[in-house]
Amino acid sequence: MIVWLVGLSGAGKTTIARALHRQWQAEAPGTVLIDGDEVREIFRYDQGTEPYTQQGRRVNGERIAAMSAWLDSQNINAVVSILCIFPDILAANRHRYSNYFEVFVDAPLAALEARDGKGLYTAARRGDMANVVGIDIPFPKPAQPDLVVRNDGPSLDGEAVAADILTKIRA
Numbered sequence: 001m002i003v004w005l006v007g008l009s010g011a012g013k014t015t016i017a018r019a020l021h022r023q024w025q026a027e028a029p030g031t032v033l034i035d036g037d038e039v040r041e042i043f044r045y046d047q048g049t050e051p052y053t054q055q056g057r058r059v060n061g062e063r064i065a066a067m068s069a070w071l072d073s074q075n076i077n078a079v080v081s082i083l084c085i086f087p088d089i090l091a092a093n094r095h096r097y098s099n100y101f102e103v104f105v106d107a108p109l110a111a112l113e114a115r116d117g118k119g120l121y122t123a124a125r126r127g128d129m130a131n132v133v134g135i136d137i138p139f140p141k142p143a144q145p146d147l148v149v150r151n152d153g154p155s156l157d158g159e160a161v162a163a164d165i166l167t168k169i170r171a
Contacts, residue, residue: 001169002068002097004080006090006142007105008134009120010112012156016105016149017081019162028077036082039064052131054085061089065096072097083133090142101169104145109134111152 003020005013014035021033040046040060050056061084071078075098084090093100112134113121124132133139147168149161 001077001099001101002072002080002093003078003101003103003165003169004068004082004084004090004093005103005105006082006084006145007151008107008109008112008139009083009132010115010117011105011107012149012151012158012161013081013083013105015156015158016103016161016165017079019158020165021079023159023162023166024077024079031077031079032071034064034067034078034080034082036060036064036080036084039067049131054131054137057083057085057133057137061086065089065093068093069096072099083139085133085137085139087140087143094144101147101165102142102145103147103149103165104142105149105151106141107151115154 005017007013017033017035021031025031037046040051043063051060061082064080064082068078068080090102093102116122120129120132121135123129124135131137147165
């Protein structure tokens, strides 16, 4: 099974994904975590501006979708955390995997800018950084997520959200 968490930078995808991976791995030891930033680093596609353009983001998204399909074909569960801006990739996921569950971590841009842990939004607003999704690259909300997790507060209980996701995918 592939559980795909999507949302803007800072929405809480990685927090939830790490907790979900830890909890799920306790019962299914072969479960893996795929993080968009880590995949970009593994492929040495994290330097300069090209990886963060729309085309660079497509390359990363397609790599992750293909990697997930490869794992799924071997009956390996994967938790995917990615800022995916491509509705066609999300739509294809529904048919690409043996079992798919999409979680949209929905955080309003104003809340993300207030938290701004990586300083991305501040840099983008100052004009110091380009290709920031939500500022100068549009973020189309997923059309049909299986679960929407609203995160507009100062913190997120990733463990509780992960436990809820596990309950839903077991059903």
